[in-house]
Each structure stands twice: as C-alpha cells, then as structure tokens.
Amino acid sequence: MNASTRACALAIGIAAALAAPYAAASGTTGQKNDKPSRQADMTARIRAMQKQIDRLQKQLDDMRAQQAATQQQSSDTRKKLDTLAEDSKKTQAKVAKVEKKKKNGITVGGAMRFQYSYEDYNKSNVHRTGDADFDIFRLNFRGKVDDIELQAEWRWFQYMSAVKYAWLGYDFSKHQQLQVGLTRIPFGNQPYNSHNYFFSSNYYLGLEDTYHMGVEYVYSGDPWNVQLAFFKNDGMGGIDGYVSNRSDSYSYNVVGVRGAGEGIYDDPQHPIASANTAAARVAYTFTPNDDLKVELGASGLHGGLEGPASSVGSYSAYALHMNTTYKRWNLQAQASRYDYNVDGGGDLLAVGAYAFYDSIPAKADSYTFNVKYHQPVRWGPIKGLDFYNDYSLITNKSGMLPSTFMNILGVGVSAGDLYTYFDFVTARNQPFIGGSMAGDGKVEHRFNVNFGFYF
Missing domain, CATH: 1.10.287 (Helix Hairpins)
Known part of the structure; x- marks a missing residue:
C-alpha cells in the first residue's frame, strides 16, 4: 500500500x-x-x-x-x-581525446647500420683482411592526421642522402586505400623478393622495391590483393628533374641509352627517363589450413621513355610470382621479363643509384628462387635465427651479353632491436659483387656482415 x-x-x-x-x-x-x-x-x-x-x-x-x-x-x-x-x-x-591524439600523430623511427665485408675481387680489401664501414642512418615517419596517413623514409649515407619513399594515403574502407606521392611500384613478390641484405638481382634492374612518383590504389582484402598505379615519372623528377645528380637515388632508375664507345660506368651521354607508367599487381592467397599459406600472383607494367625534347620509346615488364609460408618455412619463386624498346635501337641502358652509374641490358629474362627457415632461440639477447638461401638468374640478355647469377647463403640474427645479416655471396656479373649486369666477368665471392639497430 x-x-x-x-x-x-x-x-x-x-x-x-x-x-x-x-x-x-x-x-x-x-x-x-x-x-x-x-x-x-x-x-x-x-x-x-x-x-x-x-x-x-x-x-x-x-x-x-x-x-x-x-x-x-x-x-x-x-x-x-x-x-x-x-x-x-x-x-x-x-x-x-586521448584516443584521437594517439590516432592523430606522426611516429618517428629509424635505424643505424654498420657493416664488415671481405671481397675476394678487391686485392686491397683482401690485403687488409676486409673493411668495416658505416652503412646508413635513416629516419622513418609514419602516422595519421585527420584521416590522412603519412609515410616517409629519408636515408643518409657517407656519400649521399636520398628519400626512399614519401606518400600520403586515404582509407576509403578497411581494405581500400589511395596513396599519392613517391610510392612502391606494385611488381612481383612484396614487400621483398628476397631475404638477404643485397636483395635479389631484380633490384638492380628496377624490378624490386623500386619507388616512382604517382598515385596508387590498394585493395588488401582476404583472399585478394589488388594494386593499380599510375606513375608520372621516376623518383628523381624524370628527364628534367630538379636534382644535381640523377644517380643519388635509392631506387635503380633508367637514366640513359649507352652509345658506341661509352663505358658501362660512364655518365650517360644520351639521357632518357621513364614516364607515364601504368602498373598492376593481382594476387590471391590460398589458406588450406593454419600452417600453410600460398600467395599466387601476376604483375605487369607499361610506360613511355622520354628524351630531353621528345619521346624516344617505351618499356614493359611482367611477372608471375609465388610466396608460400608453411610453419617456419618461407618459399619464394618468381619469373619475370622486361623489355626497353628505344627508337633507333639500343642494347644497353644506363641506370643510376647509390651515387654511381652502371649499365643493364635493354631486354632480359629473370628467375628467382628463395627459401628461408626461422628458428626461435633463447641465447641471452638472441631470440631468433633466419637461415636462408636466395638465388637469382638473369639470362637471355640483349646484345648477347653473358648471364648474371647470384647465390646468397646466410643467416639473420635477431636480438631485440638489433638485427644482423651474415651473408656469403657467390656471383657473376652482379653489381656490388665485383661485376655489372653488362659485364663479362668471372665468378666472385663476398662475405658480408651488416648489423643494424632499429628504433
């Protein structure tokens, strides 16, 4: 009541x-x-x-x-x-407010690396029992401000500095993003078609971890991954880019056509550059069980070649690739073909990167096969070992040039923020291993230790 x-x-x-x-x-x-x-x-x-x-x-x-x-x-x-x-x-x-602050901000990271190398093709180096050098200091920027993503990396070497990539991104949805700026060309196994410090031979042809200026659409759903891109020119601004030296680049870019009597390491006398390149990469991932993941894909690109006053030709490349992970094993395989068609012909092209010029064949086939095994350990600060063997073959070169091969047997050692590559390289006609893609040399060897602290 x-x-x-x-x-x-x-x-x-x-x-x-x-x-x-x-x-x-x-x-x-x-x-x-x-x-x-x-x-x-x-x-x-x-x-x-x-x-x-x-x-x-x-x-x-x-x-x-x-x-x-x-x-x-x-x-x-x-x-x-x-x-x-x-x-x-x-x-x-x-x-x-705190969450928004966390989401809206730029994080700064980077790395500092040193290395030791013993090169049997360098008599002075052999006499000194190898050399120890400063390799690189780099800064990485990554984050979001008002739904706009920023990613950039700036590298300093003793002989040059270079921007590896720098782009702005916008997410249309959880799986769709648009990137504008200096972005990676969507080609082949990604992010790398290798496990070692030197990459695969494709890197020195501009077909692995290469960055150009343009716009790229990325769909990263499950099981499909689709990347479509258009690049106005290379990362050095193209044929008339505002740079003092077109070889001060992280990416290998075509910078000229080699004329008669021109040395393979000379400054190019007939400059050219890529322009208006369309690229596409499509991959499908099979996951039969929790232990096995297989990505199969295809890539292709086509663009023009520009001289100082007019167009001078076109170029294209395509590839089939596979990236498989089974428990602690990783297996990569890729078959590629590239072709530079220059008006008036030409079997050799000049490329520029790392503050020097080199040469590559205008056409060639490329094959890579890589395997890696990861072993967790508890040896003091050492937490993991990556055992790998990466093999590259560049053949069917224009101008009847001899083939290039490179085999790298190595182990990567992970100890907290310190990662060290121990690589034993056997190669012929391979840049940085005593040769050139346009050379006719003998088999060379290099033992290389590169250790870096990442923050």
Whole structure:
C-alpha cells in the first residue's frame, strides 16, 4: 500500500470515529431516568475517540514524514545519478581525446647500420683482411592526421642522402586505400623478393622495391590483393628533374641509352627517363589450413621513355610470382621479363643509384628462387635465427651479353632491436659483387656482415 492509499484509509477511519457516538446517542432517546449515565458514557466515548484521532493523526504525520524522507532520498539519488552521468561523459570525452591524439600523430623511427665485408675481387680489401664501414642512418615517419596517413623514409649515407619513399594515403574502407606521392611500384613478390641484405638481382634492374612518383590504389582484402598505379615519372623528377645528380637515388632508375664507345660506368651521354607508367599487381592467397599459406600472383607494367625534347620509346615488364609460408618455412619463386624498346635501337641502358652509374641490358629474362627457415632461440639477447638461401638468374640478355647469377647463403640474427645479416655471396656479373649486369666477368665471392639497430 502506497502513502496516498494509506492516507485515504486514515481519513475514513477518523470520519467513522466521529460518527459512532452520535449513532449511539440517537439509539437511547426517550429514556429520562438514564440521562446521567448517558452523559458519562458520552464523555468516555468522546475521550476514546479523541485518543483514536490523536493516534491516527500521529500515524498520518509519520506517513507524511516518511513520504517526505523518501522523496528527499529519491531526489538525492537522482542528483547522484546525474553527477555520475556527467562524470562519465567527461571521462568518455577525455578517453576519446586521448584516443584521437594517439590516432592523430606522426611516429618517428629509424635505424643505424654498420657493416664488415671481405671481397675476394678487391686485392686491397683482401690485403687488409676486409673493411668495416658505416652503412646508413635513416629516419622513418609514419602516422595519421585527420584521416590522412603519412609515410616517409629519408636515408643518409657517407656519400649521399636520398628519400626512399614519401606518400600520403586515404582509407576509403578497411581494405581500400589511395596513396599519392613517391610510392612502391606494385611488381612481383612484396614487400621483398628476397631475404638477404643485397636483395635479389631484380633490384638492380628496377624490378624490386623500386619507388616512382604517382598515385596508387590498394585493395588488401582476404583472399585478394589488388594494386593499380599510375606513375608520372621516376623518383628523381624524370628527364628534367630538379636534382644535381640523377644517380643519388635509392631506387635503380633508367637514366640513359649507352652509345658506341661509352663505358658501362660512364655518365650517360644520351639521357632518357621513364614516364607515364601504368602498373598492376593481382594476387590471391590460398589458406588450406593454419600452417600453410600460398600467395599466387601476376604483375605487369607499361610506360613511355622520354628524351630531353621528345619521346624516344617505351618499356614493359611482367611477372608471375609465388610466396608460400608453411610453419617456419618461407618459399619464394618468381619469373619475370622486361623489355626497353628505344627508337633507333639500343642494347644497353644506363641506370643510376647509390651515387654511381652502371649499365643493364635493354631486354632480359629473370628467375628467382628463395627459401628461408626461422628458428626461435633463447641465447641471452638472441631470440631468433633466419637461415636462408636466395638465388637469382638473369639470362637471355640483349646484345648477347653473358648471364648474371647470384647465390646468397646466410643467416639473420635477431636480438631485440638489433638485427644482423651474415651473408656469403657467390656471383657473376652482379653489381656490388665485383661485376655489372653488362659485364663479362668471372665468378666472385663476398662475405658480408651488416648489423643494424632499429628504433
């Protein structure tokens, strides 16, 4: 029974108590000899009624007080709930602000690397029992500001500095992104078609981890991965880029056509550059079980070649590739073909990177086959070992040039933020191993240790 119902019941009780004496009095009229006793009885009834009224009044007052206390308690509770709700809103706002700050900001990282090399093709190096050198210091920038992603990497060597990549991205959805700027050409196994420090031979042809200026669409769903890109020119600004030296580049770019009598390491006398290149990469990933993942894909690109005053030809490349992971094993295979068609012909092209010029055949076939095994360990700070063997073959070169091959047997050692490559390289006509893609040399060897701290 609520307070209102109980109050009504009390009121009815009081009214009944008041009416009872009068009803009793009317029942005794006409009895003259009983008048004194009737008066005494009336007085007693009135007093009893008064006590009952006082008792009922007290109960009514108690109920009113209880109702007031309940209302006050309810009001206090509402105030507390309102205060808690307000505090919750403030807390949520603070959390949202912190989360937004985390999402909206640029993170800076980088690496510093050194190396030791023993080169049997360098008599002075052999006499010194190898050389130790500073390799690179780099800074990486990555993050988002107002839904716009930024990624960039700047590298410093002792002999040059270079921007590896620098692009802005926008996510249309969880799996779709548009990138604008200096982005990676979508070609072959990615992010690398190799496991070692020297990459595969494709890198020195501009077909692995190469970056040009343009726009790229990336769909990274499951199981499909699709990349479509258009590049206006190479990362050095093309044929008339505002750079002091077109060889101060991380990526290998075609920079000229070799003429008769021109040396394979000479500055190009007939400059050219790639332009208006369209590229596409499509891959499908099979996952039969939790231990096995197989990515099969195809890549292709086509673009023009520009001279100082006009177009001088076109170029194209295509590849079939596979990247398989089974438990701790990784297997990569790729078959590629590239073709530079220069007006007037030409079997040799000049390329520029790492502050020097080299030469490559205008046409060639490329094959790579790589295998790696990862072994977790607990040897003090050493937590993992990557055993690998990467093999490259460049054959069917234009101009009847001899083939290039490179085999790298090595191990990568992971110790916290320190990663070290131990590579033993056997190669013929391979850049950085005593040869050139346009050379006719003998088999050379190099033992190389590159250790880097990543932050």
